[in-house]
Amino acid sequence: MKYLYFALFTKNVDGQIEVNFPDFDPHVATFGNNMSDALHMAHDALEGYLLTVEDYHEDLPTPSDPQNIRHNQDQLVIPIEVDTTIAREREENASVKKTLTIPKYLNDLGKQHQINFSATLTDALKKRLGVS
Numbered sequence: 001m002k003y004l005y006f007a008l009f010t011k012n013v014d015g016q017i018e019v020n021f022p023d024f025d026p027h028v029a030t031f032g033n034n035m036s037d038a039l040h041m042a043h044d045a046l047e048g049y050l051l052t053v054e055d056y057h058e059d060l061p062t063p064s065d066p067q068n069i070r071h072n073q074d075q076l077v078i079p080i081e082v083d084t085t086i087a088r089e090r091e092e093n094a095s096v097k098k099t100l101t102i103p104k105y106l107n108d109l110g111k112q113h114q115i116n117f118s119a120t121l122t123d124a125l126k127k128r129l130g131v132s
Contacts, residue, residue: 001054001084001085002081002084002085003050003060003082003083004063004079004080004081004082005024005046005063005064005082006021006022006023006066006069007020007042007046007077007079007080008020008021008069008071008075008076008077009035009042009075009077010075010076011074012031016031016032016038017031017034017035017038018030018031018038019032019041019042021045021046022064022070023061023064024046024061028045028046028049029045030042030044030045039078039080042078042080043081046080046082047084047087050082050084051084051087051088086131
């Protein structure tokens with residue numbers, strides 16, 4: 001299932017970015033050393049919480065309207081989207097056999113360099129799709 005909740009990002013005195021979700025306060029909070037790290041950690045924290053809530057069949061609050069989230073000018077209100085269906089599939093990590101075609105010279109070079117074609121394709125797909 002897809003969810004979208006808003007997070008408050010606040011830079012602390014140590015330069016880290018603290019993240020909390022007003023709709024789940026105080027249950028979902030994290031931080032990052034920079035904005036990229038904080039965004040990743042926010043997604044990870046929200047995903048973990050939502051998976052647990054789904055597992056226990058608990059009710060979720062309706063996401064707040066971002067205009068109604070109280071914050072000061074030093075804070076950012078950022079939407080964080082989580083797809084728990086994808087998260088569960090990633091957890092299962094089932095492999096799927098694929099048949100594909102590549103140029104012969106790449107196949108020969110890959111074999112010569114002992115390339116694991118499945119791992120290489122998996123890494124390339126993760127990078128291209130922006131997933132880990």
